[in-house]
Amino acid sequence: MEEVIGTLLRTGVLLSAGIVLLGGVIYLARHGASPADYRVFRGEPAELRHIRGIAHEAASLRGRGIIQLGLLLLIATPVARVIFSIFGFAAEKDRLYVSFASVVLVILLYSLLGSS
Amino acid sequence: MNTLEFTVLVWLVSVIGGFLGSLTGLGGGVVLVPLLTLFFKVDIRYAVGASLVSVIATSSGAAAAYVREGISNIRIGMFLEIATTLGALLGAFLAARISTATIAIVFGGVLLYSAYVAGQPRTKDPLDDIPNPLATRLRLNGSFPTPEGTRHYCVRRVPAGFSLMFGAGALSGLLGIGSGAVKVLAMDQVMRIPFKVSTTTSNFMIGVTAAASAGVYLSRGYIDPGLSMPVMLGVLAGSFLGSRILFKAETKSLRLVFSTIILLLGAQMLYTGMAGRI
Numbered sequence: 346m347e348e349v350i351g352t353l354l355r356t357g358v359l360l361s362a363g364i365v366l367l368g369g370v371i372y373l374a375r376h377g378a379s380p381a382d383y384r385v386f387r388g389e390p391a392e393l394r395h396i397r398g399i400a401h402e403a404a405s406l407r408g409r410g411i412i413q414l415g416l417l418l419l420i421a422t423p424v425a426r427v428i429f430s431i432f433g434f435a436a437e438k439d440r441l442y443v444s445f446a447s448v449v450l451v452i453l454l455y456s457l458l459g460s461s
Numbered sequence: 462m463n464t465l466e467f468t469v470l471v472w473l474v475s476v477i478g479g480f481l482g483s484l485t486g487l488g489g490g491v492v493l494v495p496l497l498t499l500f501f502k503v504d505i506r507y508a509v510g511a512s513l514v515s516v517i518a519t520s521s522g523a524a525a526a527y528v529r530e531g532i533s534n535i536r537i538g539m540f541l542e543i544a545t546t547l548g549a550l551l552g553a554f555l556a557a558r559i560s561t562a563t564i565a566i567v568f569g570g571v572l573l574y575s576a577y578v579a580g581q582p583r584t585k586d587p588l589d590d591i592p593n594p595l596a597t598r599l600r601l602n603g604s605f606p607t608p609e610g611t612r613h614y615c616v617r618r619v620p621a622g623f624s625l626m627f628g629a630g631a632l633s634g635l636l637g638i639g640s641g642a643v644k645v646l647a648m649d650q651v652m653r654i655p656f657k658v659s660t661t662t663s664n665f666m667i668g669v670t671a672a673a674s675a676g677v678y679l680s681r682g683y684i685d686p687g688l689s690m691p692v693m694l695g696v697l698a699g700s701f702l703g704s705r706i707l708f709k710a711e712t713k714s715l716r717l718v719f720s721t722i723i724l725l726l727g728a729q730m731l732y733t734g735m736a737g738r739i
Contacts, residue, residue, distance in 0.1 A: 354521040354524055354525040358697070362693070365693060368686065369468075372687060377465035378465065380462070380463055381687075383507050383685070383688060388681065394682050410686075412686035419518055420517060423521060424672055426668070430535070445539050445543060446539055449543055452546040452550065453669070456550055456673045
């Protein structure tokens with residue numbers, strides 16, 4: 346189980362870093378010369394806040410959309426680890442830990458899907 | 462400053478933050494949020510969102526290595542993640558309801574505490590072999606490989622550790638940091654888990670904890686791609702470098718440098734928050 350979790354985490358991080366880098370290059374190539382200002386909090390536009398909107402922005406090859414897709418994948422990496430742990434504990438017939446991992450998964454899904 | 466210059470500067474600062482954070486075990490987030498808000502004048506909500514994302518990256522990257530070596534205790538991690546993720550949800554909801562000045566003050570307090578922890582010399586692990594009934598029932602006791610052979614350990618004071626973890630999760634969700642210092646305190650000092658197991662298991666849990674608040678942050682529009690991109694890539698590169706030289710470098714003087722930086726940033730955050738200039 347340890348081996349697979351290790352590989353899962355590493356792949357998730359490297360893949361998302363690659364996507365973020367790609368999006369960053371596109372973003373900087375198009376907007377590198379415009380002024381940077383993060384003094385005032387405006388919040389992200391709606392299409393960069395939700396899974397469906399981000400997928401749409403990334404599919405239209407917008408730099409910020411692709412970066413956001415990479416970040417979404419990064420957030421999903423620990424979630425995937427928890428899902429995998431449920432199967433791992435089930436294979437070991439450890440019911441107690443199957444239920445613990447499931448509770449954590451529900452909390453994570455509530456945060457990712459419930460609040461949007 | 463145009464976007465390209467801003468991105469490169471933020472990236473460089475993030476590399477340094479990630480590098481020092483991994484050498485000292487405190488994580489990069491703890492210096493990044495104050496640096497972004499105090500020197501780059503970034504709104505603290507954007508800074509917290511970007512830092513949180515970088516925390517997931519470094520924690521998952523480092524955890525991948527430790528898990529394979531069999532040092533992290535996956536059961537302890539899984540059990541305590543119930544507390545940290547619930548806390549993280551609470552922290553993320555609180556972040557939207559309290560003023561940015563209050564967040565800065567809490568952050569300042571956590572920085573001062575982290576500086577204190579980083580400056581402390583590590584004490585030797587006291588051996589504890591008396592099994593605790595609750596820990597045994599939860600199958601938390603474990604073992605890990607050392608140069609002298611496999612070492613077994615028993616976990617103590619489970620409810621106290623669990624409660625502290627809830628607090629660590631809330632801080633993580635509120636401030637966008639891994640709050641590794643509080644997690645290690647709960648595991649190392651309270652539950653008496655060997656230091657090496659505590660730090661690596663804490664690292665393992667940080668990613669899941671941060672993911673719990675990241676969902677809320679994303680839907681609230683706190684995670685800005687333009688800012689998060691250099692922060693995440695920089696911290697990731699810096700902590701990778703840090704883990705490479707971790708065993709060669711003289712970390713004692715580095716710890717001193719890093720805790721001094723954190724102390725100064727903490728004082729500055731407290732001052733800025735109290736003066737309401739954030």
